[in-house]
Structure formats: structure tokens, C-alpha cells
Amino acid sequence: MALTFAVLGNGAWGTAIAVHLSQRPDYRVKLWGALPETVEEMRRLRENVPLLPGVRIPESVVLTSDPAEAVEGADCWMSAIPTAFLRASLQRFAGLASQVPIVSLSKGLENGTFYRPTEVIREVLGVQRLAVLSGPSHAEEVGRGLPAAVVAASEELELALWVQRHIGTERFRVYTNSDVVGVELCGALKNVMAIAAGLCDGLQFGDNAKAALVTRGLAEMTRFGVAHGADSHTFHGLAGLGDLIVTCYSEHSRNRRVGFRLGRGEPREAVLAGPQVAEGVWTSRSVYERVQRIGLETPIMTGVYRIVHEGQSPLDAVRDLLRRQPGNERW
Numbered sequence: 146m147a148l149t150f151a152v153l154g155n156g157a158w159g160t161a162i163a164v165h166l167s168q169r170p171d172y173r174v175k176l177w178g179a180l181p182e183t184v185e186e187m188r189r190l191r192e193n194v195p196l197l198p199g200v201r202i203p204e205s206v207v208l209t210s211d212p213a214e215a216v217e218g219a220d221c222w223m224s225a226i227p228t229a230f231l232r233a234s235l236q237r238f239a240g241l242a243s244q245v246p247i248v249s250l251s252k253g254l255e256n257g258t259f260y261r262p263t264e265v266i267r268e269v270l271g272v273q274r275l276a277v278l279s280g281p282s283h284a285e286e287v288g289r290g291l292p293a294a295v296v297a298a299s300e301e302l303e304l305a306l307w308v309q310r311h312i313g314t315e316r317f318r319v320y321t322n323s324d325v326v327g328v329e330l331c332g333a334l335k336n337v338m339a340i341a342a343g344l345c346d347g348l349q350f351g352d353n354a355k356a357a358l359v360t361r362g363l364a365e366m367t368r369f370g371v372a373h374g375a376d377s378h379t380f381h382g383l384a385g386l387g388d389l390i391v392t393c394y395s396e397h398s399r400n401r402r403v404g405f406r407l408g409r410g411e412p413r414e415a416v417l418a419g420p421q422v423a424e425g426v427w428t429s430r431s432v433y434e435r436v437q438r439i440g441l442e443t444p445i446m447t448g449v450y451r452i453v454h455e456g457q458s459p460l461d462a463v464r465d466l467l468r469r470q471p472g473n474e475r476w
């Protein structure tokens with residue numbers, strides 16, 4: 146079936162998804178980037194050198210920084226824009242959104258509003274047909290066609306099945322889920338946990354400490370998610386445990402790298418600068434502000450917030466964590 150996809154966001158993930166879709170000879174793929182100079186460089190080199198080096202972008206992928214050209218004739222939009230730039234970027238598409246489905250690929254929570262990416266998309270574009278695609282999926286591997294499995298979540302089962310059928314392949318397995326809130330919260334919160342895991346590695350605390358951190362991290366994510374209406378089972382699936390494992394242990398993870406460098410003692414300003422986006426940095430702020438309001442206990446994510454945004458030393462934050470009274474494991 147011939148389909149046209151508009152991929153919004155030419156970072157590592159947007160690039161990898163565009164390359165993935167372009168493997169189907171009957172698909173037309175357009176990749177949009179907000180910064181014309183990065184689009185021009187990708188068009189010239191057929192590669193995203195700073196963000197996804199070594200992955201060739203086929204000639205068939207149309208690269209553009211013009212919103213109207215990107216979405217013209219598209220059957221589906223795929224939004225891979227970092228959460229912090231999502232609202233401003235989408236405003237450039239206002240008036241262009243028809244009733245085509247939009248699949249959100251972003252993993253974060255907007256600062257200030259605490260909105261999930263699909264909530265930002267709905268508010269800015271006024272569209273109803275929304276799905277989320279999330280799970281353990283590093284661009285570096287998907288871009289090279291290595292096997293992966295992810296989740297398509299939508300309140301509209303038909304749309305989740307559509308995504309499964311048309312975006313999934315043998316190597317990019319797409320499962321369905323109806324828990325949009327849970328899948329989006331999993332994707333956002335695991336990034337904060339990956340910063341904590343990187344800190345643990347940078348401080349050379351060893352495998353036992355990291356296993357404890359990741360396990361208690363999952364409990365914390367689940368508690369936070371359930372308090373916001375998510376289904377606890379989602380946290381044990383691909384979007385939750387699956388993505389938590391890959392992000393906390395992979396050499397590719399930008400979030401883990403931020404934590405690792407802070408744990409090794411590099412200055413915060415140097416670690417947080419750079420072209421790559423670590424969503425957990427922003428999400429830790431959204432989560433912190435939220436738990437201050439609703440009074441939930443999130444000691445690991447609060448520790449990450451204090452290190453990243455308030456400059457607390459990693460060792461002091463760990464000391465605060467270790468001094469906590471251990472309670473019932475289930476909570």
C-alpha cells in the first residue's frame with residue numbers, strides 16, 4: 146500500500162525512523178528539521194553526521210525545513226521533536242493539520258505545563274487521531290536495521306493496529322497497547338532513571354548498586370504513573386522495563402551519559418551543553434515540580450533533579466538516598 150509519511154524532527158530518532166520507513170519501496174518519506182542549516186547539511190551528505198553518524202539516508206528521503214512541503218500529501222505525521230522544542234516547532238504547522246493521524250515519538254514531559262507530548266500536540270494542532278510509539282529503540286541500532294520491539298499506544302485501537310501494520314516490520318516489531326498515559330510516562334521517566342544509572346556508573350558503585358537502583362527506579366516510576374492514572378502493567382512491558390533496561394545500560398544513551406559524566410565529576414555546564422538532547426534533564430524538573438504539588442515520594446528522581454538543577458554533589462545526593470529507611474519492597 147503506497148503511503149506518504151512526514152517525519153517532523155531531524156535529530157537521531159527522526160532520522161532513524163525516516164531511514165526505517167524508506168526501506169519500503171512503496172512509501173514516500175519526508176523528513177523535516179527546524180534548523181535549515183542542519184537540513185542542508187544532511188541533504189548534501191545524505192547523513193546526519195553530528196547526531197547519527199554512519200547511517201546513510203537514501204536519496205528517496207526528501208529533506209526539508211519548510212513545514213508545508215513536509216506535510217503536503219502525508220497520510221501520517223510522525224513527531225520526533227524533543228519535548229522542549231515541541232510546542233514552538235508545532236506552531237509552525239498550525240493550520241496545516243488535517244485529520245491525518247499523528248504518531249508521537251517524543252519521550253518527555255513539558256516544563257511548566259507537565260503536559261505529555263500527545264497533550265502538547267492536541268493543544269497546538271487541535272487533532273484527535275493520536276498514537277504514541279515508544280519502547281527500547283536506540284536510533285543507532287534502528288537506523289542500522291537491527292531487531293527491536295516497541296509499543297504503539299492509542300485510545301483508538303484501530304489506529305494502534307494501523308501503526309502496527311504499516312510501521313512495523315519483521316525487524317521492527319510493534320505491539321499494541323491502549324494505555325497512552327502509561328506508555329508516555331514510561332518513556333519520560335526512564336530518562337530520569339537513566340541519568341541516575343549513569344551517575345551510579347560514573348561513581349563506580351558497581352553492579353549490585355546499579356541493579357538495586359534500576360529495580361527501585363521501576364517501583365518509583367510505577368508509583369508515579371499509577372498516581373497519574375496509568376496501568377501498572379504497562380511499566381513491566383516494553384515501554385517500561387524494556388526501555389528502562391536499554392537506557393540504563395546502553396553505551397548509546399544520552400541520558401545515561403549525562404549522569405556518567407556528572408558522576409565522574411565533570412562540571413555541570415560542560416555536561417549539559419551540546420547538540421544532543423537528554424530529555425531526562427528537563428523531565429526531572431517537570432517531575433520535581435509535580436511531586437512538590439501532589440506530595441508523592443520520588444527519592445531517586447528528586448535526587449537527579451537536585452544534582453542536575455540545583456548543583457548538589459552526586460555523593461551528597463547518594464548519601465541522602467542511602468540514609469532513607471528501607472520500607473516494604475512493593476512500595
Ligand SMILES: NC(=O)c1ccc[n+]([C@@H]2O[C@H](COP(=O)([O-])OP(=O)(O)OC[C@H]3O[C@@H](n4cnc5c(N)ncnc54)[C@H](O)[C@@H]3O)[C@@H](O)[C@H]2O)c1
Nearest residue numbers: 155156157158159179196225227230251252283284421422
Ligand atoms: N535518539 C534515540 O535513540 C531516541 C529513541 C526514541 C525516542 N527518542 C526521543 O525522540 C525525541 C527526539 O530525540 P532525538 O534523539 O532525535 O534528538 P537529538 O538529540 O538527536 O536531536 C536534537 C534535535 O533538536 C533539534 N533542535 C535543536 N534546537 C532546536 C530548536 N531551537 N528548535 C527546534 N528544534 C531544535 C535539532 O535540530 C535536532 O533535530 C526525544 O524526545 C527523544 O527522547 C530518541
Ligand SMILES: O=P(O)(O)OC[C@H](O)CO
Nearest residue numbers: 280281282283398399400
Ligand atoms: O539516548 P537516550 O537516553 O535519549 O535514549 C534513547 C531511547 O529513548 C532509548 O529507547
